Amino acid sequence: MEKNQALHAYIKEDLLNRIKSGTYKVGDRIPTELELCKDFNVSRTTVRTALKQLTIEGYLVRKQGNGTFVAEQKVKQTLSHTVKRYSDQIAVQGKKAEISLVSLQVIPATEFLVQVLNVSVNDPIQRIERIRKANGEPTQFEIAYVPWKLAPGITKEHAETSLYETLQRNYHLQIAKTTEHVEIAFPDERVAHLLEYKEGLPCFYIETVAEAADGMVIEYSRSYFRGDKTNFVISRNYLEEEGL
Structure with a gap:
C-alpha cells in the first residue's frame, strides 16, 4: 500500500486489478464482505466503501440476496x-x-x-x-x-x-x-x-x-x-x- 493511501482505496485498487487481470471474470461472484474483511484485516465499513465505489463505477453489480458480481465490461x-x-x-x-x-x-x-x-x-x-x-x-x-x-x-x-x-x-x-x-x-x-x-x-x-x-x-x-x-x-x- 502506498504511503498515505486510504485503506478503502487500497482495497478498491486491489480488487480492480483482479478484475482487469481476469482473476475475477465477468459474472464471477466475488468474496463476501466478511471474507474480504478477513483477507485485508479491515473493518466492514472499509470494505463496503471500496465495493460501493466499484459498483458506482460499473465494475461490480450487486444482486439482492445473492452477493456481488463482476459486471460486464464497459x-x-x-x-x-x-x-x-x-x-x-x-x-x-x-x-x-x-x-x-x-x-x-x-x-x-x-x-x-x-x-x-x-x-x-x-x-x-x-x-x-x-x-x-x-x-x-x-x-x-x-x-x-x-x-x-x-x-x-x-x-x-x-x-x-x-x-x-x-x-x-x-x-x-x-x-x-x-x-x-x-x-x-x-x-x-x-x-x-x-x-x-x-x-x-x-x-x-x-x-x-x-x-x-x-x-x-x-x-x-x-x-x-x-x-x-x-x-x-x-x-x-x-x-x-x-x-x-
Whole structure:
C-alpha cells in the first residue's frame, strides 16, 4: 500500500486489478464482505466503501440476496481518428448495438446555433434525439443538430443508423473533421430517465462539431455517456504528427 493511501482505496485498487487481470471474470461472484474483511484485516465499513465505489463505477453489480458480481465490461469507444460506425465498434466487443430515435423535429435556429452552425436566425434546423444501446442497455443519449438546407428531410430510418453514413450516402456530405470537447456532467431528470441511470451520478459529456473538408459545419451534437457503461480510447501517433 502506498504511503498515505486510504485503506478503502487500497482495497478498491486491489480488487480492480483482479478484475482487469481476469482473476475475477465477468459474472464471477466475488468474496463476501466478511471474507474480504478477513483477507485485508479491515473493518466492514472499509470494505463496503471500496465495493460501493466499484459498483458506482460499473465494475461490480450487486444482486439482492445473492452477493456481488463482476459486471460486464464497459463499452469502449474511440475518440481518436476512426471510420468505424458505432455498431462496428460495439460488434468487435461481442455486443449487439442498437440506435433508437427519441425525437425528430425541425426548430428555428437560435442565436447559439447561428454561431456554431454558421446559419441565419430562424433557419430550419433538424434536432435529432437518439439513444444508443449495447446488449439492450442504454449507454449514450445524443442530441444532434443538422441544418435543413444541407440535408433536408432526415427520417427515422436515417436517424436509427449511422448519421454520418446517411449524410454521405444520401446528401453527399463527407465529414472530414470533428472537434470534440469532453467534460464530466450530471444529467438532469429526463436524460437520466432515458439512460436508465440514477440522477445525480456523473456522465461523460461530449460536444462535437463536424465539418466538411472546406470547413463547412455539417452537424453539432451534445452527448451524455453513462459513466458505469462506457470508457474511451485515445490513440496518438507521435511519429506521424511530428512528420517523422
